[in-house]
Amino acid sequence: MYDYDLLVVGSANADLVIGVERRPGAGETVLGTDLAVHPGGKGANQAVAAARLGARTALLARVGDDDYGRLLLDSQRAAGVDTVGVLVGGAPTGVALITVDPSGDNSIVVSPGANGRLAPGDVRAAASLFHASRVVSTQLEIPLETVVEVVRSLAPDSRFVLNPSPPRPLPAEVLAACDPLIVNEHEAKVILGDACVSERPEDWARILLAKGPRSVVVTLGAEGALVASGAGVFRVPSVKVDAVDTTGAGDAFTAALAWRLGTGESLAEAAAYAARVGAAAVTKAGAQASYPTAAEAEAL
Numbered sequence: 001m002y003d004y005d006l007l008v009v010g011s012a013n014a015d016l017v018i019g020v021e022r023r024p025g026a027g028e029t030v031l032g033t034d035l036a037v038h039p040g041g042k043g044a045n046q047a048v049a050a051a052r053l054g055a056r057t058a059l060l061a062r063v064g065d066d067d068y069g070r071l072l073l074d075s076q077r078a079a080g081v082d083t084v085g086v087l088v089g090g091a092p093t094g095v096a097l098i099t100v101d102p103s104g105d106n107s108i109v110v111s112p113g114a115n116g117r118l119a120p121g122d123v124r125a126a127a128s129l130f131h132a133s134r135v136v137s138t139q140l141e142i143p144l145e146t147v148v149e150v151v152r153s154l155a156p157d158s159r160f161v162l163n164p165s166p167p168r169p170l171p172a173e174v175l176a177a178c179d180p181l182i183v184n185e186h187e188a189k190v191i192l193g194d195a196c197v198s199e200r201p202e203d204w205a206r207i208l209l210a211k212g213p214r215s216v217v218v219t220l221g222a223e224g225a226l227v228a229s230g231a232g233v234f235r236v237p238s239v240k241v242d243a244v245d246t247t248g249a250g251d252a253f254t255a256a257l258a259w260r261l262g263t264g265e266s267l268a269e270a271a272a273y274a275a276r277v278g279a280a281a282v283t284k285a286g287a288q289a290s291y292p293t294a295a296e297a298e299a300l
Contacts, residue, residue, distance in 0.1 A: 005055040005262050007133035009150050010043020011115040011141035012061040013094040014068035015287060020099045023107055039075035040096055040287045042139040045251035048079040049291045055259040060085035060126050062114040068093035075288055085126050090117040104243040104282060118142045120149035130155055135262040137161040137254060140168060151177045161258040167191055172212055179214035182254050188218055201226050205233050215267050219253060224275060227267045236271045239279035239300050248287025253278035276300045
């Protein structure tokens with residue numbers, strides 16, 4: 001019996017958000033809205049998204065001993081996330097600088113801070129969390145060597161989900177553990193590198209699958225997603241909504257998919273549910289504040 005449906009290992013940032021009419025060019029200054037500060041970071045976002053949906057969730061992360069760190073811890077606890085694995089100190093809390101344009105699209109620059117100090121030793125010290133978790137999800141806003149240690153620490157029957165963001169080449173050991181590897185269009189092209197010989201997402205999914213993951217999901221924004229496994233490549237439709245802010249929507253998608261896979265759903269079923277969760281998330285401003293409950297997701 002698992003104590004947790006999902007263990008998220010990853011980043012926790014304070015999101016500093018400014019709305020802009022358009023993004024500045026090189027050497028240009030533009031005026032924006034008042035600064036808004038939200039709890040964020042891909043790891044923290046995924047943990048909150050899963051917990052709000054009803055998953056028993058734990059977070060393994062590192063924050064600074066500062067106001068941003070306390071903001072992040074408060075947000076996790078308010079959502080029902082178990083923060084026993086959140087380490088405090090070693091560096092300032094990570095910060096993400098985010099601009100959002102009128103269409104809801106965003107650009108993000110991240111200062112890793114304490115996230116960069118989440119070390120392989122921290123993963124080994126949290127062995128009990130791994131053995132208590134049905135699914136483990138992570139990203140690349142923490143050191144790659146820490147992600148490798150996550151793979152080596154998985155319980156025999158648990159499932160590993162990776163969103164390689166920000167994207168970089170991945171060791172074969174990590175790719176082989178992914179079930180699924182979840183990428184958007186940009187991440188797919190970076191990981192494929194010279195192997196990206198097509199503009200068709202279906203081809204990206206097949207080539208990525210051939211690189212070693214047990215399954216692959218390619219998210220396509222308003223166009224839905226593709227799921228690829230030994231059973232073939234299938235398209236999952238999107239839910240049409242009016243987008244307000246896309247910040248953190250991919251994290252909501254990943255969390256929802258990881259949780260539903262742990263309940264026994266097929267990859268296509270879990271991706272269809274995750275698409276509804278992601279769609280609900282873009283209808284509100286912010287990342288964690290926009291994440292739906294299970295009832296709100298089902299209403300879509």
